[in-house]
Amino acid sequence: MTPARRPVVAIVQARMGSTRLPGKVMADIAGKPMLARVVERAARAQTLDSLIVATTVDPSDDAVAALCASHGYSFFRGDETDVLDRYYHAARKFAAGAIVRLTGDCPLIDPGVIDDTVRVFLEADPPYDLVANRLAEGRTFPIGLDTEVCSFEALETAWRESTDPYEREHVLPFIYERRERFRVFLYRGAEDHGSLRWTVDAAEDLEVIRRVYAHFGGRDDFTWIEVLELFKHDPSLAVLNAAVEHRGFREARPGGRS
Template identity: 45%
Template sequence: MHAPRRYSRPGHPRCRQTFGSPGQTGSIGRGQIASARHRQQDFMICAIVQARMGSSRLPGKTLIPIADKPLLFHILDRVRTSLLVQEIVVATTNLPMDDAIEDCSRQYGVDVYRGSPTDVLDRYYCAARECRAEVIVRVTADDPFKDPHVMDEVIGAFLRSGTKLDYASNTIKPTYPLGLDIEVFRHSALERAWRESTDKFDREHVTPYLWMHPDRFQVLNVEYKEVLSWMRWTLDTKEDLEFTERVYSELYHGHPFFMEDILALLRKNPQLHQMCDQRLRKVTTEVISFEGTV
């Protein structure tokens, strides 16, 4: 489940980074990945993929077949394509229904941690502690287009910012399509949130305690060169599934494709582009009717 999008996002060719304190901006390019890889040699970076079978709108979506593979396999393929992630752990619940998540993850060849169905912060903290991760990359398993280039941009920005930084994301001020969210944080910051946070919302969504307290944590925000946050590239509804299947049928050839590939496809396929608009309006209407405001 996604936390409310109050963050910002990175991009491959050009993106802007904004610090919580003090404010700074700068350019990030793929050419800087090498220097980030040099800095990462001192500690281990682990991507923790949160996954579960329970979903009210699209039950079992984590293992839905997309292009003849479970969605979770595609997510793991994409994370594994990152140049900066060193380890991958799937964090699922201890409910019997999520035995299938564990089986699928082990079939792929990654470790699994099982914990609380509702206290996802506790699940993340325990998973990070068991794999001895010093830097954690948060990944959700309902994002079929998670981009390893974007992931490396945010991780790279985090590494280049020095040891005082606690948290980096591309979600504080959204500029990327929903579904390309990446969050990176130190184990020490995660542990502090785990110890101090008592709010149910914070425990469910893992990171709000970090980015909502810039007085306690050094926060970095990464933005893309243009605002694309109106695009919906996640998987929560049957309409999302239809869009995902269409894009994969056009672009998937046995290995991950990237954000720029999807944008190019949408530019030359007005029908697919229209599906983005229709799904945005539908979801916005649902949110207004449920919450009374967006």
């Protein structure tokens, strides 16, 4: 008898604090807060059993909790600076077997990309500890489609053993920087679009996202391939935020937590 598949739980980290664009998760995008855009797009992924917003206990994040409550989103409040701890306790509370890490500043996150990444994780034999479509060795998907899937056991090991503030802040480095201990796989697309910025760290990024949603008439059921076609037809979109600094692996600085 085949054992039942353990729940796949997406956890979207979101907080009001941001050094470059404070309050960005509540920024309006075609009539809805950015966080709502992220949650509603991600929730369409067929491989997810549930989706949780993980915010903090800081009073400034009461607004995030209120948004979740009013929209019927499941949410968890945890440590503001120790994001690994926040993830671990959210995963435990919602009985996650596999955790899909997403962030609240990626309003073009694509359910199809989530599904493809999760399926690679679920179908691997022997199993992976972590599958991600962005790692230090490169990415092929635009910045803003970032999807990381790890086992609860790997997350728990990181939570128990990590003492590095960077690892506690960025959740999964303890795993993907220890390939001698963990099975890690980089999921790549057929073409390289890794230079495109579809995330929101600065005002220029937000303008790009607003133009994308305006192009689709405020809908959010478009695919990332449709957005890619839009960028090909209108190269000026990529120019708008081309100067925004992207903080890569081991380059992120304190204060930029989501």
